[in-house]
Amino acid sequence: MCIVPFFITLAQERNGAMREKYYILTNNPMVAGKLSEDHKVVFMELSFEEILKEARSRIHSGQSLLTHPLSGSVKPNETPYKSLLIGEAKPTTEELAFTLELIETAIAACGKFRAKGDKYAQDFQLIDYTLIKSAVESADMGI
Amino acid sequence: MRLEMGHIYIRDIQFAAESKIADGVLYVSEEALKAVVLEDEKLKSVSFDIAKPGESVRITPVKDVIEPRVKVEGRGGQFPGVIAKVDTVGEGKTYALKGMAVVTAGKIVGFQEGIIDMTGPGADYTPFSQTLNLVMVAEPVEGLKQHDYEAAVRFAGFRVAVYVGELARELTPDEVKVYETPTMMEGLKLYPDLPRVAYVQMLQSQGLLHDTYVYGVDAKKILPTILNPTETMDGAIVSGNCVSACDKNPTYVHQNNPVVEDLFAQHGKTLNFVCQIITNENVYLADKMRSSDWTAKICKMLDLDGVIVSQEGFGNPDTDLIMNCKKIEAEGVKTVIITDEYAGRDGKSQSLADADVAANAVVTGGNANEVVILPKLDKVIGTLDYVNKIAGASEDTLRPDGSLEVELQVITGATNETGFLKLSAR
Numbered sequence: 001m002c003i004v005p006f007f008i009t010l011a012q013e014r015n016g017a018m019r020e021k022y023y024i025l026t027n028n029p030m031v032a033g034k035l036s037e038d039h040k041v042v043f044m045e046l047s048f049e050e051i052l053k054e055a056r057s058r059i060h061s062g063q064s065l066l067t068h069p070l071s072g073s074v075k076p077n078e079t080p081y082k083s084l085l086i087g088e089a090k091p092t093t094e095e096l097a098f099t100l101e102l103i104e105t106a107i108a109a110c111g112k113f114r115a116k117g118d119k120y121a122q123d124f125q126l127i128d129y130t131l132i133k134s135a136v137e138s139a140d141m142g143i
Numbered sequence: 144m145r146l147e148m149g150h151i152y153i154r155d156i157q158f159a160a161e162s163k164i165a166d167g168v169l170y171v172s173e174e175a176l177k178a179v180v181l182e183d184e185k186l187k188s189v190s191f192d193i194a195k196p197g198e199s200v201r202i203t204p205v206k207d208v209i210e211p212r213v214k215v216e217g218r219g220g221q222f223p224g225v226i227a228k229v230d231t232v233g234e235g236k237t238y239a240l241k242g243m244a245v246v247t248a249g250k251i252v253g254f255q256e257g258i259i260d261m262t263g264p265g266a267d268y269t270p271f272s273q274t275l276n277l278v279m280v281a282e283p284v285e286g287l288k289q290h291d292y293e294a295a296v297r298f299a300g301f302r303v304a305v306y307v308g309e310l311a312r313e314l315t316p317d318e319v320k321v322y323e324t325p326t327m328m329e330g331l332k333l334y335p336d337l338p339r340v341a342y343v344q345m346l347q348s349q350g351l352l353h354d355t356y357v358y359g360v361d362a363k364k365i366l367p368t369i370l371n372p373t374e375t376m377d378g379a380i381v382s383g384n385c386v387s388a389c390d391k392n393p394t395y396v397h398q399n400n401p402v403v404e405d406l407f408a409q410h411g412k413t414l415n416f417v418c419q420i421i422t423n424e425n426v427y428l429a430d431k432m433r434s435s436d437w438t439a440k441i442c443k444m445l446d447l448d449g450v451i452v453s454q455e456g457f458g459n460p461d462t463d464l465i466m467n468c469k470k471i472e473a474e475g476v477k478t479v480i481i482t483d484e485y486a487g488r489d490g491k492s493q494s495l496a497d498a499d500v501a502a503n504a505v506v507t508g509g510n511a512n513e514v515v516i517l518p519k520l521d522k523v524i525g526t527l528d529y530v531n532k533i534a535g536a537s538e539d540t541l542r543p544d545g546s547l548e549v550e551l552q553v554i555t556g557a558t559n560e561t562g563f564l565k566l567s568a569r
Contacts, residue, residue: 070458070496071349071426073386074254085427099428102462105496109458109485120253126289127252130350131426134363138427 022066022139024132025058026083027051030125031132039136042086049110051082056103064091065099067135069106072127079124083132085139145323146373149215149238149316156193156243156275164310169243171277171307179306180281185295189281192524194246194261196273199521202259205555206247206293206385207300208271208393211240211308214377221308222378224359226301232377233370238311243275244395245307247300248525249282251293251352257388257555258517258547265517268557270565271395278524279303290351297383301394322373322407324416327445334415338448341417342372342402343438343471344561345463347384347391347455348423354383355392355455357421363430367422367437369445372403375419384455389511389557390483392455401562402451402481417445422467424460431463439470449477454560457485457511461496472501483508483558488550508558509566511551519545 023040026032027050032043046054052069059065064087072079091099152167159170173191180189194200214220217235220227246259259271266272281299283292325333346355348362355362357380370379380397403419410416422438425431442450450471454464461482468478480502484494490510527541540547551557556564 066428067426068428068431068459068462070461072353072459073384073391073456078254102497105493106458108493109496123252123254123289127351127353130290131353134348134350134425135427138363138425138430142429 021088028081030129031083071131081128144234144371147236148320150241150318153243180299186281187284192278194276198261200261201520202524205257208395209245209304211304213308233374245304246276246278249280256553268554337415340414340449343420343452362423370419372419387552388555389552396563424463435466442476443474453481465497469501479504481506484510486510511558517547
C-alpha cells in the first residue's frame with residue numbers, strides 16, 4: 001500500500017473555496033495524474049476490491065460516499081481500476097445507511113466476475129478516468 | 144403528434160456501381176459509402192462488408208447498430224442535433240428500411256465487445272442475426288484519442304445510415320403504420336375511463352462508451368423530461384455505448400423500442416399512452432437523487448396511473464432503477480420495471496445490486512452471466528484480437544479449436560432491457 005501525499009497537499013489549498021469538500025480515492029494512476037492539479041486525490045496502490053474496502057472504512061470513520069461504487073459496465077475484477085468521490089462532511093444517518101449498503105453490495109459483487117490480466121491497463125484506466133470525471137464535473141457544479 | 148411510418152422491406156444487399164433500392168434490393172456503392180465516412184479527417188480508412196442471416200460470419204467488436212430511415216414529410220430530419228439540424232421530430236412521415244441495419248464495428252479500446260453471430264447458437268441470442276447487416280469498420284488517423292475516435296465512428300455510422308435511408312425517399316412503402324398521441328387534454332376527453340400510462344426510459348450516462356445523446360445533448364446533462372414517443376422513431380435518442388453489449392441499447396433499439404411499440408398497440412384500447420419520460424443513470428449520487436426525484440415528480444404532475452420503467456445496463460443503474468421505482472410508487476403510481484440479471488454463472492447469486500419491496504412487478508431479460516459456447520465461424524468481420532478482453536470473456540475465452548466460451552454479456556442485445564431480444568420464458 002502506498003499513499004502519495006504530493007497529490008493531497010497540492011490540492012488541499014485549492015479545494016478550500018469549494019462548497020463541499022471532497023477528494024478522489026483511487027488506485028488509478030491516470031486519475032491521479034490528470035485530476036490532481038485541480039482536485040484533491042488520494043492515490044493508493046490497492047486492488048479493485050481493496051479500494052472498495054478502503055472506501056468502506058472511510059465511510060465508517062464518518063466520511064460520505066458521493067459516487068456509485070459500481071459505476072461503469074466494466075465489471076468488478078474485470079478492470080483493476082476504481083475511483084470514488086469521498087466527501088469530508090459527515091453523512092446523515094439515512095445517507096450513511098444508503099451508502100454503506102451500496103459499498104457492501106459492491107464488495108459482494110467482486111466475487112461474481114472473473115479477474116483479467118492487465119494487457120489493456122491503459123484502456124481500463126481511461127474508462128475509469130472518464131467515469132469519475134463525469135462525477136467530478138457534477139460535484140464541481142454544486143453540492 | 145401523429146407520425147406515419149412507412150416500412151420498406153429489404154430482402155438483399157449488394158455492392159454495386161450505383162446506389163439505389165429496386166425490388167427490395169439495396170444496391171450500394173462502396174466508393175460512395177467510403178466518401179461519406181472519410182469526409183471526417185479523423186478517420187484514416189474504412190472498409191465495408193455485408194453479413195446476411197445464416198452465413199458463417201461473426202461481427203465483433205460491435206459498436207452500434209442503426210436502422211436507415213428518411214424523413215419524407217414533417218419537421219426536421221434523422222438524428223436531430225447530431226446529423227440533421229435541431230428541430231422537434233416525431234410528426235409527419237418517415238420511411239424505414241426494414242430487415243437491414245448499418246453495423247459499426249472496430250476497436251475503440253482493447254477490451255471492447257460485443258458479438259453478432261449470423262449463424263449457430265450465438266445467432267439465437269442476438270436479434271441482429273436476423274437483419275441484413277451493412278458492416279462498417281473505420282480506422283482512425285494516427286494519434287487520435289479514444290474519445291475522438293469513438294465520436295468519429297459514432298457520427299460516421301449515422302451519416303452512412305442517413306445516406307442509405309435517403310435512397311428510399313421516392314419509394315412507395317410496402318406497409319404503413321400510424322402512431323398518434325393526443326395532447327394531455329385531448330387524451331383525457333378521448334379516454335376518460337382508461338388508465339393513464341407512461342414509459343420511463345432510463346438512459347446510460349456515465350462516460351466514454353457509456354453515453355447516450357438526446358437531440359445531440361449528452362444525457363448526463365439532462366434533467367428528466369418528456370417526449371412524444373414518436374420522437375425516438377426519428378432518431379431523437381442515439382447510442383454512444385456498447386459495454387456490456389448484452390443490455391445496452393444500440394440506436395436501432397431506440398428507433399424500434401418494443402415498449403413504445405407495445406404501448407401504442409394498447410393505446411386507446413386498454414390504456415392511454417400519455418408520453419415517454421426519459422431520465423439518466425449518472426455516477427454521482429446527488430445526480431441520481433435529483434433525477435429520480437424529478438422523474439417521480441413528473442409522473443405525479445401528469446396524474447399517471449402507471450408506468451413501465453426500463454433500465455439500461457446493470458450495477459450502478461440498478462440503484463437508479465430502484466430509486467425511480469420507490470419514488471414513483473410513493474406518489475401513488477404503479478410501476479412495472481424491466482431489468483436483466485447478473486446472477487453469476489450458476490445463477491445463484493443476487494441478481495440485482497439493489498432491491499426494494501416496491502419493486503413487486505419485475506420483468507427480466509435473462510441472466511447475463513450464463514455461459515454459452517460459440518463455435519468457430521468461417522469469417523470474422525472486425526477482429527478477434529480483443530475477444531479475450533471483452534466483458535464476460537476471460538483469458539481462456541478463445542479456445543484452441545477456434546470456438547469461444549463466453550457469458551451472454553458479450554452478445555449484442557442478448558438480455559436487452561427494453562425487451563428487444565430473443566430470450567423468452569414462453
